[in-house]
Amino acid sequence: MEILQTAAELQARTEKWRQAGQRIGLVPTMGALHEGHLQLVRAAAQENDVVVVSIFVNPTQFNNADDFRLYPRVPDADAALLAPAGCTVLFLPSVEQMYPRPTVLTFDFGPLERVMEGAHRPGHFNGVATVVSKLFHLSRPHRAYFGQKDLQQVAIIRQLTADLSFDLDLVAFPTVREADGLAMSSRNRRLSPADRAMAPQLHQALVLGAAALAQGQPAEVAQAAAAQHLAASPGISLEYFEVVDAQTLQPVSGAVQAGQTVALCVAAQLGGVRLIDNLVVPA
Known part of the structure; x- marks a missing residue:
């Protein structure tokens, strides 16, 4: 498994794969990986030639500064889990790599984002859509994998993919739970x-x-x-x-x-x- 930290490196690698006719799977994450994430990575490895896993705690989707500050960050432990799961490239960018300049573009997903998470976390889905769009452009995946625990996020990304004509398949996997029913989440830590x-x-x-x-x-x-x-x-x-x-x-x-x-x-x-x-x- 290779670890890349710059957008230019990832673009060069995915362009090379594309030219060679290899199919690319993308698993976007914010790290602190658990079995739910690893199921996505294994599925991507089975269905594609190469797998990109991104770990980036995206500041633009947090509307609570403490939540962003306290979000678990364990990149070394995450990397140790990813290699045996079938990850080809771990993309581990800095905030400066993902946002070399402040973004001014805003997304509006209509009624889809005016309920539940959108209503309780203003600006959250604008941040999600921005970073996912960037990751789609940088990695140019044939398939992108998400967990169904974030039901509204999956719906937002599905609309984003359709409205902006991203040439990829969106794959959503069922929620993975602990033995007592708790949905696996990085925040559980x-x-x-x-x-x-x-x-x-x-x-x-x-x-x-x-x-x-x-x-x-x-x-x-x-x-x-x-x-x-x-x-x-x-x-x-x-x-x-x-x-x-x-x-x-x-x-x-x-x-x-x-x-x-x-x-x-x-x-x-x-x-x-x-x-x-x-x-x-x-x-």
């Missing part, structure tokens, strides 16, 4: 032992809400039941629990219609650590 023990309640609330929907209960009842469940867990501060259309991510009201796919989405704070999760039903 920041949880105290007590908060880590409480964190699976987020997934339990999703399962509870899904069960209510399966029984024909309205979305509002499912939301209330999930919120009540989380309210019984001291230390969990609920930001939102939404039942949305799985494609448009717009809120659903009333009973779920036959054949309709919905997503239950939750965001909450535990001890100053913000976690998100979702459950798509029917899966």
Whole structure:
């Protein structure tokens, strides 16, 4: 595995691969890798000739300075995990490499970004779209791999890919969970032992809400039941629990219609650590 730190090096390498007819898989990450990331890398290695994994904690997608400062950074440990998983090139740029000058371009994804994460983290998806666009241009992948835990992010990137005619396939993998149901996340490293023990309640609330929907209960009842469940867990501060259309991510009201796919989405704070999760039903 080779480690590259400049945009010019990555562009030169991917241009060489393209000219040789090799297919490129890209796995964009912010590091602090876990099994969910590694599943993406293994899949990319199986489906492509070469694999680029980027690790870049992108400042433009954080609207909380402490969250950016405290985000886990363990590049040496990450590199040790990536080589056996099938990574060809680890792209490890500095902020100056990714943003040689301040960006002034802004993205507007319409209703897709005015709900949930977009509503609670203003500017977040503009930062995501900016850095992903840069990574697409630099690595010129045939396929790009993302985790379904970030459901709204995947939808945003899918729209970005279509609207800007990026010539690549977007591959989304199901959420990978711990044995107790907690969605794997780099932020889990920041949880105290007590908060880590409480964190699976987020997934339990999703399962509870899904069960209510399966029984024909309205979305509002499912939301209330999930919120009540989380309210019984001291230390969990609920930001939102939404039942949305799985494609448009717009809120659903009333009973779920036959054949309709919905997503239950939750965001909450535990001890100053913000976690998100979702459950798509029917899966």
